[in-house]
Amino acid sequence: MGTQDFPLFLSRESREVLLEVRVLAGEELAPIAGAGPAGRVNRPLLEALGAHGVLQRIFPADLGGQVSGEVSAVVLCLLREGLAGGSTAAETAFALQGLGSYPIIQAGSDEVRRRWIPAVARGEAVAAFALTEPDAGSDAASLSLVAERVDGGYRLSGAKKWISNAPDADIYSVFGRTTEGAGSRGVTAFALPRETKGVGGESLDLLAPHAIGTLELDGAFVPDDHVLGEVDGGFAVAMRTLDLFRPSVGAFAVGMSQAALDVTIEHAGARESFGKALREFQAVSQQLAEMAVRTKAARLLVYEAAAAYDAGERVTRAAAMAKLYATEAAQAVVDMAIQIHGARALERGHLLEHLYRDVRATRIYEGTSEIQREIITRELYR
């Protein structure tokens, strides 16, 4: 990535952080990612992310991390973009630790935070964020997993589906219905350890660079001190978590775009056809320019949304724009990269073959592209 592609409003150190983790991911983490068990959580990869001090950069200093004060969305984006440029599996392993544990960091009791967060920050405990249900995806406020009030806590019964890191995660931030018919105002967040009786689930065979599965709860008991935030206030806990993570999904996409662009610049300069380099054909050079512009535009939207989050501004519209544009752009950029490479890009194990598979889900999770457009338009009329 040339200096001219890096947002001017970010510091030189920021660029160095990004490049440093990109190299680390490509050289050290990618081989560990490649050796992991298919479809299950790669624990050695998480431990390596902890051993290299990458995870700690998004966790509070008093809970085993290095952050004093609030987690920075810009730092989160730099780390995600950098890791994505070297290994999508390392990137998602990293991001899911944050997504799964942020509800606990922001709203958990001291005891629950101390029990789980330092282990998550070291990569020794695996976290997951369990909101989606078979019948409640985009319309998450319609979720129906039952949280029944009992003596000393709640009993959770029902199913979550398409939960990253399930069923292997050690600690779940799970969202259940505490008040019938109250929509988003009747949802409560809980910290749920996997070892709890009544917790089950199975893994799903789905196109993603990380483990994903179901979480099935059969009267699993959670004590009162495992409620995250207010009873019936769990939807706000979920939304605050997504406010932080949404621009960073865009950063993941930008990292993939940049990796696709870099490899294509090289290929189009070296590969000859009809006696000249591919880049000399206008049809190819036009595509290269398009890939570069979309990658840059996505990066600007992402870091502007992240910087606004760090400045304490309301980021609903900016985060939705960043997530929407960056993920759609990455899909297009990776596709153009494959076209310019021809057949070799589709060989199993080629970087672009990986990216083609891994980029797809980003347009679906943490709010589909259509939902981001809904949010943007709603904000235009606010």
Ligand SMILES: Cc1cc2nc3c(=O)[nH]c(=O)nc-3n(C[C@H](O)[C@H](O)[C@H](O)COP(=O)(O)OP(=O)(O)OC[C@H]3O[C@@H](n4cnc5c(N)ncnc54)[C@H](O)[C@@H]3O)c2cc1C
């Ligand atoms: C790889 C991967 C990882 C995931 N990880 C997690 C996780 O860790 N935790 C978690 O809780 N969930 C996770 N999910 C689930 C994800 O959040 C949902 O898939 C997503 O919210 C969409 O829900 P759905 O798949 O049920 O689609 P649906 O909500 O059924 O949507 C289907 C289609 O209808 C469209 N649509 C729906 N409503 C509207 C509307 N109002 N306007 C316009 N179009 C609309 C959608 O945009 C989409 O195109 C993951 C999904 C994937 C693919």
